[in-house]
Amino acid sequence: MTTTMPRSEGNTVQTRASLVQGLQAGDEDRWQEFYRFYGPVIRGFALKAGLTETEADEVVQETCIGVARNVGEFRYDPAKCRFxxxxxNPASWRVKNQFTKRQRWDDRVHGPSGETPDGADRRPALPGDDPNRTATVERVADRNALPLDALWDAEWRANLLKAALDKVRTHFSPTQFQIFDLNVLKEWPAGDVAKSLGVSVASVYLAKHRVSAEGMAGR
Structure with missing residues (x-):
C-alpha cells in the first residue's frame, strides 16, 4: 500500500489528552469512542499474531478491562510515551497469555510431545487451529519470536486509514471513491482502473489526489 495518510494518531480519533482525560473520568461517550476504534485494532492485532477468533475476542475484552483498571496511572505526554x-503493552501481554493458556491445555491433554494419552478428552477444535501440531518447545519459541511491535503498528495504521477514509467518503462520488479504493488500497495500475470503470487515466490520478488530500486534511 502506497498511501501515507495516517501518519500520526491525529484528529480522526481523539487519542490525545481529551480522550485520556475522559477515560480517566469514566466518561461513557469516551469509553464508547475508545471501544469503537481500539476494539478492532486489538482484535486485528490478536488475529494477525495467530490467535483464533474466540481467543482474539477474549484479548479485546481482557485488554479493555485492564485499561479501565490502569488508565488512571497513564500520564499523557507524547514526548515520553504515546497512548x-x-x-x-497490555494488548501484547494478553496475546501472549492466550498462547500460554492454549499451551497449558494442550500439554494437559496431549502431553509435551503432542500425543494424546489414552482416554483423555480432546480440546474441541477452534477456528484457526493448525492441524499440523508442533512440539511444545517449538510453539513457545514461535510465540516469543512474534514481531508484536510490527504487527501492532500495521494494524494501528490500517485502522487509522479506515477511520480517515470513512470520514471523507461522503465528500466524493461513488465512482471517485471506487477509483481510490482500486488504485490506492487494492494497488491496481491506473490503466486497469480506468479500463474497469470506463474512465480516463487522468480521472484516476485526479480522484486519487483529491481523496488523498482530503484524507490528509481530515486527520
Missing part, C-alpha cells in the same frame, strides 16, 4: 505505545 499507542502504552496500549500495546
Amino acid at each position: 499507542k505505545t502504552w496500549l500495546l
Whole structure:
C-alpha cells in the first residue's frame, strides 16, 4: 500500500489528552469512542499474531478491562510515551497469555510431545487451529519470536486509514471513491482502473489526489 495518510494518531480519533482525560473520568461517550476504534485494532492485532477468533475476542475484552483498571496511572505526554505505545503493552501481554493458556491445555491433554494419552478428552477444535501440531518447545519459541511491535503498528495504521477514509467518503462520488479504493488500497495500475470503470487515466490520478488530500486534511 502506497498511501501515507495516517501518519500520526491525529484528529480522526481523539487519542490525545481529551480522550485520556475522559477515560480517566469514566466518561461513557469516551469509553464508547475508545471501544469503537481500539476494539478492532486489538482484535486485528490478536488475529494477525495467530490467535483464533474466540481467543482474539477474549484479548479485546481482557485488554479493555485492564485499561479501565490502569488508565488512571497513564500520564499523557507524547514526548515520553504515546497512548499507542502504552496500549500495546497490555494488548501484547494478553496475546501472549492466550498462547500460554492454549499451551497449558494442550500439554494437559496431549502431553509435551503432542500425543494424546489414552482416554483423555480432546480440546474441541477452534477456528484457526493448525492441524499440523508442533512440539511444545517449538510453539513457545514461535510465540516469543512474534514481531508484536510490527504487527501492532500495521494494524494501528490500517485502522487509522479506515477511520480517515470513512470520514471523507461522503465528500466524493461513488465512482471517485471506487477509483481510490482500486488504485490506492487494492494497488491496481491506473490503466486497469480506468479500463474497469470506463474512465480516463487522468480521472484516476485526479480522484486519487483529491481523496488523498482530503484524507490528509481530515486527520
